Amino acid sequence: xxxxxxxxxxxxxxxxxxxxxxxxxxxxxxxxxxxxxxxxxxxxxxxxxxxxxxxxxxxxxxxxxxxxxxxxxxxxxxxxxxxxxxxxxxxxxxxxxxxxxxxxxxxxxxxxxxxxxxxxxxxxxxxxxxxxxxxxxxxxxxxxxxxxxxxxxxxxxxxxxxxxxxxxxxxxxxxxxxxxxxxxxxxxxxxxxxxxxxxxxxxxxxxxxxxxxxxxxxxxxxxxxxxxxxxxxxxxxxxxxxxxxxxxxxxxxxxxxxxxxxxxxxxxxxxxxxxxxxxxxxxxxxxxxxxxxxxxxxx
Amino acid sequence: xxxxxxxxxxxxxxxxxxxxxxxxxxxxxxxxxxxxxxxxxxxxxxxxxxxxxxxxxxxxxxxxxxxxxxxxxxxxxxxxxxxxxxxxxxxxxxxxxxxxxxxxxxxxxxxxxxxxxxxxxxxxxxxxxxxxxxxxxxxxxxxxxxxxxxxxxxxxxxxxxxxxxxxxxxxxxxxxxxxxxxxxxxxxxxxxxxxxxxxxxxxxxxxxxxxxxxxxxxxxxxxxxxxxxxxxxxxxxxxxxxxxxxxxxxxxxxxxxxxxxxxxxxxxxxxxxxxxxxxxxxxxxxxxxxxxxxxxxxxxxxxxxxxxxxxxxxxxxxxxxxxxxxxxxxxxxxxxxxxxxxxxxxxxxxxxx
Numbered sequence: 223x224x225x226x227x228x229x230x231x232x233x234x235x236x237x238x239x240x241x242x243x244x245x246x247x248x249x250x251x252x253x254x255x256x257x258x259x260x261x262x263x264x265x266x267x268x269x270x271x272x273x274x275x276x277x278x279x280x281x282x283x284x285x286x287x288x289x290x291x292x293x294x295x296x297x298x299x300x301x302x303x304x305x306x307x308x309x310x311x312x313x314x315x316x317x318x319x320x321x322x323x324x325x326x327x328x329x330x331x332x333x334x335x336x337x338x339x340x341x342x343x344x345x346x347x348x349x350x351x352x353x354x355x356x357x358x359x360x361x362x363x364x365x366x367x368x369x370x371x372x373x374x375x376x377x378x379x380x381x382x383x384x385x386x387x388x389x390x391x392x393x394x395x396x397x398x399x400x401x402x403x404x405x406x407x408x409x410x411x412x413x414x415x416x417x418x419x420x421x422x423x424x425x426x427x428x429x430x431x432x433x434x435x436x437x438x439x440x441x442x443x444x445x446x447x448x449x450x451x452x453x454x455x456x457x458x459x460x461x462x463x464x465x466x467x468x469x470x471x472x473x474x475x476x477x478x479x480x481x482x483x484x485x486x487x488x489x490x491x492x493x494x495x496x497x498x499x500x501x502x503x504x505x506x507x508x509x510x511x512x513x514x515x516x517x518x519x520x521x
Numbered sequence: 522x523x524x525x526x527x528x529x530x531x532x533x534x535x536x537x538x539x540x541x542x543x544x545x546x547x548x549x550x551x552x553x554x555x556x557x558x559x560x561x562x563x564x565x566x567x568x569x570x571x572x573x574x575x576x577x578x579x580x581x582x583x584x585x586x587x588x589x590x591x592x593x594x595x596x597x598x599x600x601x602x603x604x605x606x607x608x609x610x611x612x613x614x615x616x617x618x619x620x621x622x623x624x625x626x627x628x629x630x631x632x633x634x635x636x637x638x639x640x641x642x643x644x645x646x647x648x649x650x651x652x653x654x655x656x657x658x659x660x661x662x663x664x665x666x667x668x669x670x671x672x673x674x675x676x677x678x679x680x681x682x683x684x685x686x687x688x689x690x691x692x693x694x695x696x697x698x699x700x701x702x703x704x705x706x707x708x709x710x711x712x713x714x715x716x717x718x719x720x721x722x723x724x725x726x727x728x729x730x731x732x733x734x735x736x737x738x739x740x741x742x743x744x745x746x747x748x749x750x751x752x753x754x755x756x757x758x759x760x761x762x763x764x765x766x767x768x769x770x771x772x773x774x775x776x777x778x779x780x781x782x783x784x785x786x787x788x789x790x791x792x793x794x795x796x797x798x799x800x801x802x803x804x805x806x807x808x809x810x811x812x813x814x815x816x817x818x819x820x821x822x823x824x825x826x827x828x829x830x831x832x833x834x835x836x837x838x839x840x841x842x843x844x845x846x847x848x849x850x851x852x853x854x855x856x857x858x859x860x861x862x863x864x865x866x867x868x869x870x871x872x873x874x
Contacts, residue, residue: 247588279769279771281754348781353788356788363785363791364788449774450775472775473744476746
């Protein structure tokens with residue numbers, strides 16, 4: 223580019239593209255700034271001991287965020303248990319096993335699932351999933367972490383499927399041919415060669431899917447019961463819980479701006495942001511990992 | 522530059538205009554960068570500014586620098602200035618009515634105001650919440666025309682008003698009653714207020730303790746931001762005792778909507794819920810409530826609420842300074858008219874007969 227003067231038109235185009243590129247950084251920085259500016263006063267307004275206690279009842283100044291943080295974790299872990307096997311296996315089926323016509327039906331279907339608004343899934347949860355779980359498992363109520371996990375799993379599946387499928391498709395055919403030439407079965411080829419070769423892509427897919435479930439709000443607000451119960455044992459999966467996202471969504475609208483409650487809600491948002499950040503950093507660490515030597519030679 | 526930071530901060534704090542503010546800020550940071558870049562070029566030996574040169578590394582460095590400065594500036598002038606939310610529009614209204622108070626009534630008041638303004642374009646009504654106390658205090662200092670309150674005015678407030686030359690006049694504009702509901706198959710029919718309080722505070726955990734089947738009790742409630750939630754907490758769980766600090770049992774399910782509560786109560790034989798009388802449908806069973814056993818169990822209905830028999834009910838008031846006149850009188854007449862009371866019913870409250 224050096225030495226060559228840009229025409230004004232070219233200059234405009236170049237700048238506007240660069241401008242758009244930088245805008246995302248600016249937005250993230252601004253969001254971070256506002257989260258921190260509004261969330262940090264919580265640390266001084268509410269004693270730390272109270273902030274990390276186990277009771278959340280903000281209108282009487284009980285600001286214990288632990289049940290909310292753990293509630294989010296429980297739902298996210300539950301959702302991953304549902305979504306990871308389902309998503310990865312669906313991707314394997316679509317990419318490796320399915321005949322052409324099945325692929326043509328399945329791929330748009332999975333994409334359709336991705337486009338399903340979460341409020342619709344929430345309604346499905348209230349009307350179908352939670353009564354079903356209550357009857358089958360004889361629970362006191364169906365509005366539990368389990369129903370939230372199942373539905374969130376459904377939300378994460380499309381992300382996992384489409385990214386994993388891309389990763390599987392990117393595995394060179396020479397791998398498959400080589401494996402089959404050695405006399406392995408089709409299953410051994412898929413499970414022993416193709417999937418490991420696409421490992422980093424699949425892991426990225428999983429992390430992005432998990433990231434999606436942490437931030438999901440509407441569905442969990444509708445189906446998890448929103449009771450800020452402190453998770454103490456494995457049984458919590460069958461009890462109502464309250465997540466960070468649902469808390470922010472349901473309380474932010476009515477809270478007096480600038481009150482301790484308001485700042486605590488922003489503080490929860492900071493915690494949520496940190497969670498998502500960790501997941502995204504892990505995902506990018508995996509996907510930008512340098513290929514090792516054997517992979518380089520083979521591909 | 523500090524000025525720019527200040528302006529954009531105040532813009533950003535106005536949530537309604539967040540998009541516009543972000544674009545503004547974005548533009549500002551970009552110009553900041555260009556100016557900085559040009560200045561840098563001016564005082565250095567470079568031939569042309571980096572952004573024209575297309576020196577990517579240099580640009581990156583300066584861009585980051587500008588962003589850091591910009592964000593710091595924003596932080597430095599974080600001053601919250603009030604943004605007047607009064608939206609000016611077309612034809613200028615002749616009369617203004619200031620209406621402030623109870624958060625429970627804020628939706629109701631907004632609906633009334635909207636409907637009324639559609640028919641009377643010369644009247645502009647501004648409705649704000651803040652709580653019954655806030656509304657009454659504003660009436661005392663004569664800064665509002667109508668104060669909304671979900672409790673009657675206290676004697677000391679009446680006295681304080683007289684000192685300021687304000688004579689508060691009470692108007693009952695609607696009633697608020699809360700029905701306690703269970704699944705249609707639940708054999709429990711009657712509960713005392715004390716029993717409902719024990720259920721929600723977590724002291725009673727099984728329907729068999731109340732003469733029902735051996736089932737765990739699943740408590741349902743509206744979210745904490747709902748006026749119904751607060752009223753239920755104060756008048757049922759704490760039985761109206763201000764000293765009492767009992768709160769909802771931690772495993773109470775807080776559902777975001779009335780529909781959510783109705784749906785769960787309809788489907789779940791373990792559930793108990795409560796909601797404004799107007800939201801109750803036929804698919805759930807309404808419990809008869811007694812303030813105390815000797816006073817007998819009463820089902821909530823428009824009649825029992827208006828006759829003051831049902832215990833979980835309260836009047837909703839509007840207070841004016843002196844007998845209302847002119848526009849305010851016309852507005853209050855509208856509120857008490859069948860059209861105004863229809864809105865009361867639509868929003869889940871009990872109309873005044």
